[in-house]
Amino acid sequence: MSWFGSNKTAVEALVDGHYAALYRYAYRLSGATQAAEDLTQEVFLQAQKMLHQLHDPANAKSWLFTILRNAYLHRVRAEKSARFVSLDGVAEVVDRGNAPVPIVDSAQLQAALNQLPEVFRTPVILYYFEDFSYKDIAEQMNVPLGTVMSRLARAKVVLRQSLAEHAEVTTSKAQGEGF
Amino acid sequence: MDCQDARLLLAFSDRLSEKLDPAEIQPLQHHLEACPDCALAAERQQADRGFDLAIGSAMRDVPVPVGQPAKLKQQLFGERPVLWKRWSVASAAAALIFALTASGVYYVNRPTVVTTNDLLTWPQQGIASNAEDVDSFLEKQGLNVRSPRVFDYSLLRSVEIVEFQKRRVAKLTFIANDEKVSASVLVLPHRQFDAPNQDIQANLSIRIINEDGYTYAIYYQGRLDGLLRVLN
Numbered sequence: 001m002s003w004f005g006s007n008k009t010a011v012e013a014l015v016d017g018h019y020a021a022l023y024r025y026a027y028r029l030s031g032a033t034q035a036a037e038d039l040t041q042e043v044f045l046q047a048q049k050m051l052h053q054l055h056d057p058a059n060a061k062s063w064l065f066t067i068l069r070n071a072y073l074h075r076v077r078a079e080k081s082a083r084f085v086s087l088d089g090v091a092e093v094v095d096r097g098n099a100p101v102p103i104v105d106s107a108q109l110q111a112a113l114n115q116l117p118e119v120f121r122t123p124v125i126l127y128y129f130e131d132f133s134y135k136d137i138a139e140q141m142n143v144p145l146g147t148v149m150s151r152l153a154r155a156k157v158v159l160r161q162s163l164a165e166h167a168e169v170t171t172s173k174a175q176g177e178g179f
Numbered sequence: 180m181d182c183q184d185a186r187l188l189l190a191f192s193d194r195l196s197e198k199l200d201p202a203e204i205q206p207l208q209h210h211l212e213a214c215p216d217c218a219l220a221a222e223r224q225q226a227d228r229g230f231d232l233a234i235g236s237a238m239r240d241v242p243v244p245v246g247q248p249a250k251l252k253q254q255l256f257g258e259r260p261v262l263w264k265r266w267s268v269a270s271a272a273a274a275l276i277f278a279l280t281a282s283g284v285y286y287v288n289r290p291t292v293v294t295t296n297d298l299l300t301w302p303q304q305g306i307a308s309n310a311e312d313v314d315s316f317l318e319k320q321g322l323n324v325r326s327p328r329v330f331d332y333s334l335l336r337s338v339e340i341v342e343f344q345k346r347r348v349a350k351l352t353f354i355a356n357d358e359k360v361s362a363s364v365l366v367l368p369h370r371q372f373d374a375p376n377q378d379i380q381a382n383l384s385i386r387i388i389n390e391d392g393y394t395y396a397i398y399y400q401g402r403l404d405g406l407l408r409v410l411n
Binding site for chain 1: 187190191230231233234235236237238239240241243244247248251252254255256
């Protein structure tokens with residue numbers, strides 16, 4: 001039994017309430033639809049087993065997102081993925097804060113996100129879903145709030161630069177093609 | 180309020196989910212009016228809003244596969260009923276097989292109704308009509324032998340497999356109640372027993388006949404002729 005009366009009812013409510021958000025998060029983390037589906041499924045399978053750990057339904061979303069990130073990290077470690085670049089040089093990246101806002105589509109954004117190390121990508125994704133507070137993000141990532149804000153700031157700079165570069169390439173290609 | 184606090188509050192004020200406390204808004208505004216650097220940061224932050232909105236919109240632009248939640252629910256819960264159904268079907272099948280087996284066992288082993296007449300007339304009933312039937316019966320018991328052809332098989336009362344000289348051999352018992360004569364016959368194949376190869380009348384109750392590769396040792400009471408069809 002749980003806060004919804006039965007485990008089945010509780011898990012069904014979690015699926016109904018959070019599947020879409022979790023899938024989007026999983027997609028943005030992994031960058032692939034199949035991986036997103038698998039991760040989302042894994043989250044609910046784990047949630048079903050560990051439902052007794054969720055004492056307050058108000059925390060369900062954060063709890064599920066944390067499970068998803070852990071599942072993702074587990075996979076990434078298992079695959080020994082090394083496709084991410086370091087952000088060590090981000091401090092030197094020119095902040096184009098006053099540059100015009102680039103037109104961003106979903107695929108471009110994903111390409112830019114894929115370039116970010118996970119510790120930067122996760123807060124950016126959670127930040128832009130806008131449902132999570134800095135505190136929530138810090139708790140999910142188990143890091144201090146200041147670290148979240150710092151990583152966010154650096155990640156946003158890189159993201160902005162990456163998208164702007166893409167826009168420049170697209171523009172010059174279009175000009176070269178006579179548009 | 181110092182610049183560090185002001186920058187922190189600015190960062191928080193940028194988020195829909197991070198509502199500034201009304202008590203913090205006024206000191207922040209005072210600080211921004213007095214600090215050109217922080218005012219510039221606030222201005223840039225305001226300009227960033229467009230970028231954030233564009234990124235936020237693109238970030239959420241992920242089509243969720245239709246039907247996946249339902250499929251997931253089926254995976255989470257659907258297997259249980261299926262397993263339960265499988266278990267039920269298996270249980271029902273097992274119960275049915277058990278019931279049928281039990282019924283079959285009971286049917287096979289049920290007491291046979293025997294009347295007084297059956298008991299009284301049994302000694303007159305033969306259990307096999309001829310030697311071939313006996314041979315067939317013995318073959319099914321793993322004993323490939325040829326029963327003696329000289330006896331009247333309507334008088335056969337029992338066929339047994341007994342041990343003789345550490346070998347399994349057939350023992351046939353004939354009884355003729357009306358003539359008060361009975362005989363037990365051991366069937367000894369020559370391939371297994373090096374028995375005397377000639378007919379012997381040892382005494383009044385034992386006779387040994389050799390026929391077609393077999394020695395038949397006959398232990399009898401009364402007049403043996405009463406049990407035989409032809410005995411020269």
